[in-house]
Amino acid sequence: MNEREKEAEEWLRQVKKTYIDRGMMKWSGFYLSDHTAQMEEERRKRKQIFVAKSEMSLEQIGEVLEEAFSKGRVVSLQMAELNEEHVYEADLTGKVISFLENRIYLQEKKGAIQIVSIEKIRHAEIVH
Structure with a gap:
């Protein structure tokens, strides 16, 4: 070297x-x-903290989902389950595009499709 x-x-x-x-x-x-x-x-x-909405019966939820589906309206769903911090998650929002047994197929605004069990819904309402 x-x-x-x-x-x-x-x-x-x-x-x-x-x-x-x-x-x-x-x-x-x-x-x-x-x-x-x-x-x-x-x-x-x-x-963000999401307040608990009034709990609806399965029959009431079914009526809202059926109307949203038949009229092509946007629905907002609060799920019954709490997250790790023991608070509710943001509502799922979209159009009900199909039913299958006890599940609905919800198409979100961005196009993603969520499969939601009707028994896990706490509150449902038509947004517009």
Whole structure:
């Protein structure tokens, strides 16, 4: 190994001793604005508290769902189950596109289809 290579190795050793890696901080500038907006939206939803609506009978819920289905109206559903924090989730909103046994198929505004068990619905109402 010649003198120049020894100097280069010594320089590299010194750099490795003094270099402080910033870890994940160096990547924070690479987050896309869409991703940060989505993260903020999820954070906002987690902080939001949804009040319990009046509990309806299965017969009442069935009438609302039947009307929404026959007239092509948008329905809002509050599910009976509580999340990990023991609060209600946001209502499911969309059009009832089909019934099958004790389930409905709800098409959300963005096009996603949710399969919902009628027994798990706490409250149903026609939105518009």
